[in-house]
Amino acid sequence: MGRARLGVISVAIAGAVAFGGCDASENADVDRGRALFQTNCGTCHALAQAGTSAVTGPDLDAAFAQARSDGMDNDTIEGVVQKQISHPREIEKGANNYDQVYMPADIVTGQDAEDVATYVGSVAGVPGAKPPPLGTPDQVFAEKCGGCHTLEAGAGSGVGPNLADALQGKDAAFVKKQIIDPNSNITEGFQPDTMPQDFSQQIPDKNLDELVDYILEQVAGGGA
Numbered sequence: 482m483g484r485a486r487l488g489v490i491s492v493a494i495a496g497a498v499a500f501g502g503c504d505a506s507e508n509a510d511v512d513r514g515r516a517l518f519q520t521n522c523g524t525c526h527a528l529a530q531a532g533t534s535a536v537t538g539p540d541l542d543a544a545f546a547q548a549r550s551d552g553m554d555n556d557t558i559e560g561v562v563q564k565q566i567s568h569p570r571e572i573e574k575g576a577n578n579y580d581q582v583y584m585p586a587d588i589v590t591g592q593d594a595e596d597v598a599t600y601v602g603s604v605a606g607v608p609g610a611k612p613p614p615l616g617t618p619d620q621v622f623a624e625k626c627g628g629c630h631t632l633e634a635g636a637g638s639g640v641g642p643n644l645a646d647a648l649q650g651k652d653a654a655f656v657k658k659q660i661i662d663p664n665s666n667i668t669e670g671f672q673p674d675t676m677p678q679d680f681s682q683q684i685p686d687k688n689l690d691e692l693v694d695y696i697l698e699q700v701a702g703g704g705a
C-alpha cells in the first residue's frame with residue numbers, strides 16, 4: 482500500500498471522471514450485477530456485501546473505503562471499476578502483494594460490465610456493508626439453485642441433475658457435502674466445476690441446514 486498505490490488510484494479516478502459524460506448506469510441492474518460479481522470477480526476479490534472473501538486480488542472494500550470517506554461517490558467508483566474491467570492496470574512489481582497474478586481484461590463486457598460496475602460502485606467501501614439476509618429455504622433454492630436444478634420429480638434434468646430424482650435415499654450429510662464441496666462426488670453424466678464452489682461462503686451454515694431440510698422434504702414428498 483502507501484504512496485505508489487494511491488498514485489495509481491488517482492490516475493484511475495481522473496480517467497473515470499473524464500468518461501463521466503457517457504455513463505449509462507441509470508439502466509444498470511444491481512441485483513444482476515451482484516450475481517455476476519459473485520461468479521466472475523468473487524473468485525479473486527473479497528467484497529462484504531457480495532459475501533465473497535477470496536484473497537487472490539485486493540479486498541475491494543479496503544480498496545475504496547478511504548476514497549469513499551474522502552467523498553468519492555458511487556458513480557466515480559463505478560467508473561474506476563469499469564476502467565479496471567476493460568483495462569486492468571499494469572501491476573507494479575513490488576508495489577503490492579499481487580504481482581504474481583494478473584487480472585484478465587473483459588471478464589465481463591457490455592451490459593454485464595455495466596451491471597457489475599454499478600453494483601460495486603454502490604457497495605464497495607460502504608461502512609458496515611454486509612450481505613442482505615437470505616430468504617426462506619424455498620427462496621434460497623429458487624435464487625441460488627433453481628437455474629440449474631429442479632425439485633420436480635420426473636421433470637428431467639437441467640444443467641444439473643433433477644434433485645428430486647437424484648437424491649432419493651440420500652441423507653442430510655450427503656446433500657450438505659455436495660453443496661459445499663460439489664467436486665467431492667460428481668454425478669454421473671454431469672460436468673464437474675459447473676456448480677459454484679463457494680456456497681459455504683454465500684450461505685451461512687444455519688441457512689444451509691434449513692436448505693438441506695427443505696430439499697429432503699421435497700425429495701421425500703415426491704417433489705415440489
Ligand code: HEC
Nearest residue numbers: 521522525537538539544562565571572573579582584588
Ligand atoms: C484472476 C483473479 C481476478 C479476477 C477474476 C478479477 N480480478 Fe480484479 N484484480 C485482480 C488483481 C490481482 C488486482 C490487483 C492489480 C494491481 O494491484 O495492480 C485486481 C484489481 C482490481 C481492482 C482495483 C482495486 C484497487 O486496489 O484499486 C478492481 C476495482 C477490480 N480488480 C475489480 C474486479 C472486478 C469487478 C472483477 C470481475 C469482473 C474482477 N476484478 C475480477 C485479480 C482479479
Ligand code: HEC
Nearest residue numbers: 625626629640641647656659663666667668671672675676
Ligand atoms: C451453475 C449450475 C448449478 C448451480 C447454480 C447449482 N448446481 Fe448443484 N449441481 C450442478 C451440476 C452440474 C451437478 C452435477 C455435477 C456434480 O456432482 O458436481 C450438481 C450436483 C448437485 C448435487 C449432487 C446431486 C447428486 O446426484 O448427488 C446436489 C445435492 C446439488 N447439486 C445441490 C445444489 C444446491 C442446493 C444448489 C444451490 C444452493 C446448487 N446445487 C446449485 C450444477 C449447479
